[in-house]
Amino acid sequence: MKKAILIIQCPDQKGIVAEVSRFLFTYQGNILEVDQHVDEEMGRFFMRASWELDSFALREDEISPRFQEEVAGRFGMEFSLHFNFPKPKMAIFVSKLSHCLFDILGRHHSGQLEVDIPLVISNHEDLRDVVLAFGIPFHHIPVTAQNKGEAENLQLELLEKHQVDFVVLARYMQILSRRFIQSFPNRIINIHHSFLPAFVGARPYHAAYERGVKIIGATAHYVTEELDAGPIIEQEVARVRHHNTVSELVQIGQDVEKVTLSKAIKYHLDRKVLPFRNKTIIFY
């Protein structure tokens, strides 16, 4: 089924739901989902509405201007319109650890993710074979302290060439530059291997072991310039015990990481994530 998704935010005021739903009804849209949220503190209204396109009276390219004219302008809305076709394009960045990559490729192979994966980029050669086995092009771009800027140029060229919509860092162990992050605002999803804000930075499983926590976790978040501080999309946890070594924490944690990252990708693909300030509204 072809569907459209409308994401709206604006200052909170009366009549928004009425006007948006009237607009969709006027052009014979069959509403599939409506979700709304009011941030009382900020006085801000958020909405996500999806509807079937088949019976809709407006052409795809007519919807945005008409909505701007009839509704959005009056309420001071920021809005974006999305369709569930063609499939978005996702690039995966990975280093040597395979668990998140395999999880994503397995889901993609079984048809669970409505996404195209035009390429995987890695700073190591290790995972080339399996990526190719899944029929996906693999690009090895080594990164060193010396060539970092140049490597990012190559990465950005590839992303542009393949018209990539968003990037998933599936345990990619390099810090991205400000320039790279600004090229994909709220469109780079990272998986951090701790329950943020606990254990920011490197070696969180070692830190968790040292502190003697009874539960570990993983956090999928959008990448912003401040390390590990971007808007959180999803978090999951798992119980650990005193006898678990650091390497057992790593193994237990990897299961959490891959499930958390895949959920975040799914929410992002379904346009269910609305970032606002440094938080996210998730209409799942």
Added chain:
Amino acid sequence: MKKAILIIQCPDQKGIVAEVSRFLFTYQGNILEVDQHVDEEMGRFFMRASWELDSFALREDEISPRFQEEVAGRFGMEFSLHFNFPKPKMAIFVSKLSHCLFDILGRHHSGQLEVDIPLVISNHEDLRDVVLAFGIPFHHIPVTAQNKGEAENLQLELLEKHQVDFVVLARYMQILSRRFIQSFPNRIINIHHSFLPAFVGARPYHAAYERGVKIIGATAHYVTEELDAGPIIEQEVARVRHHNTVSELVQIGQDVEKVTLSKAIKYHLDRKVLPFRNKTIIFY
């Protein structure tokens, strides 16, 4: 804040959200929450909307007839209108086990539950003292095979006298008659001490022990005439291990029971539970 809550269901069709939200806007209702669900299989639409009453242009007693006339009739809606005042009245039935009762009374005492508790009814004397300490009247109505009908008469009289809106069975170990159940349709909440539909009936912890399950649970549901088969409101689980005895399962399970029952009560009080056929839609 005084608020109104509208619960709607009807055959799915275009324009429902538009018309309901237009109605609320027309009379200057500031919408607080809108949730909707379409059961695709049944072609049925469900909606819950809440709004502030302070600025609303209709008197409380005008809302229902006006909504019927302007909206509901046209769409073939079944609807109910609720206010968050006065507080609903909840009766608690209990036998000898105290964990669910204490949990509810503790929450009530700390102001967490927006409900009046005019009475606790028990078929045993054991819990009288603590109930009275919380300042709530306690009625002891013994139940035997012989006096069952008579006991229910006494119970129903008390419920009527105190204008009780709904009944919570906080580990009340008697099976209610058909007549009693029909007096409170979808208004009797029971906590069953297993993860239904596993271990229906008596002694579920013994059955769980025998089967060697690794997780146990509890189920809060509305009581219907078929035992342990009513619409499920909430379920929770906890992990157990091979070394847990039956009495340890009971202890672990009691923590799950009390949390599950209290969540169900909260959803019911907030009018977030929409029973349909033998299932529930929960707009939390």
Added chain:
Amino acid sequence: MKKAILIIQCPDQKGIVAEVSRFLFTYQGNILEVDQHVDEEMGRFFMRASWELDSFALREDEISPRFQEEVAGRFGMEFSLHFNFPKPKMAIFVSKLSHCLFDILGRHHSGQLEVDIPLVISNHEDLRDVVLAFGIPFHHIPVTAQNKGEAENLQLELLEKHQVDFVVLARYMQILSRRFIQSFPNRIINIHHSFLPAFVGARPYHAAYERGVKIIGATAHYVTEELDAGPIIEQEVARVRHHNTVSELVQIGQDVEKVTLSKAIKYHLDRKVLPFRNKTIIFY
């Protein structure tokens, strides 16, 4: 590190731990793990002990007879001795659904599972390519009502030829014959896509949807002749909501299935599962 693992069960009596640990100390075994459990009801004692072999004074083939003579005979023990080398051999049976298979192959590829996988057997061709990409032989053995016995003969021949220690049914959608099951007692691990004993049999996600449960689950268990009734090794759950369709339950459930099955495989490989009657003791 080379290590030995001793699994013991016998009638409960005084002095067992003392004698077993004295035996290991006498021959200079450095104990790594000791776990014991007493089933009070049955009066039965269970123990698992592991120790380093490097400094051990007995040759590998001397340990069992010496232990029998010095300890086991006196206490009426049933025991088995295992080493963490060579790696056990595991066969995977699969049909068309790939999520559990990929999860296992991914873990194996990253070195997380100490096991050899000499072959994957499937009644369909669908998953051949990816299995081969992971470097593992794939055998297609179609199964129909007519050829079932013959197909099992082929399967058993392959398992024997490859000296397979245990079989994992990674969503293999065929019921095994009594003969097959008896060839691998407590050595066939199945993943059932429900929280057993709820929703035994086919189409558990449909049944869960119909019942309106709020939590779904998966169960890894040893296969016995009674369908879905064998000793449970591990169970996991996930929360679902009223708006989840059956196919969403399937997706959510698949994540639970793969994690649950992989945990069960891990426990089995580490000799941490002691089946007794129709239950398991898990020393994790």
Added chain:
Amino acid sequence: MKKAILIIQCPDQKGIVAEVSRFLFTYQGNILEVDQHVDEEMGRFFMRASWELDSFALREDEISPRFQEEVAGRFGMEFSLHFNFPKPKMAIFVSKLSHCLFDILGRHHSGQLEVDIPLVISNHEDLRDVVLAFGIPFHHIPVTAQNKGEAENLQLELLEKHQVDFVVLARYMQILSRRFIQSFPNRIINIHHSFLPAFVGARPYHAAYERGVKIIGATAHYVTEELDAGPIIEQEVARVRHHNTVSELVQIGQDVEKVTLSKAIKYHLDRKVLPFRNKTIIFY
């Protein structure tokens, strides 16, 4: 059943389990539980063993000296011996929030906790009535910046007078002095209302709200001089969503707090917590 519990730690070396279990067997102890743990990194051995006293050949006061002479001295063990009688004495400190207090009193009332509660101490009057209803003495000791030392003197006198074994801070909103903490080393259990080490300090629910986490938690820990940094005994978590206000986080969190604190009390009472450096070994 009368039982003894022996807690041991010492440098890791061969023969410890053998000697300890031989000792118990020599005097006809029927072992109920044995748990051991080796911290590989520190080369340190930990053990907990419990046995029935009825048939034991040593008098209670003979056990420690005999064990010191026959076993402990040789291995350089630190050990402590405990009995499950008489019941330990626990004091509860509380301020105004009742949820943890009620939870503990409810469990105590139903016989779930093997402990005496000689007194509740509060810096406020609010909870006096319910504490008295449970039949437990209530002491109001106001605490201000000025009288803090004096108030602690009163508290310590009461604890001494009632021979209190350990103290539970059930949301007691005062920071204890160094002197107080040193009087009860690893015998003061606090519940912190966040998933430590995230959100150390005051107002953790506000901080969690600001950061936009998807899961909140609670941490029970022994109190040490560094705030919120003592050995963690237990942690639990709960999922939250974007629409949850701070006060909803508080409510959701309170359920987590009370369950976490009660588990920690249970482990402590059962002598299952072995603090070591700034972590705990929990033999549950």
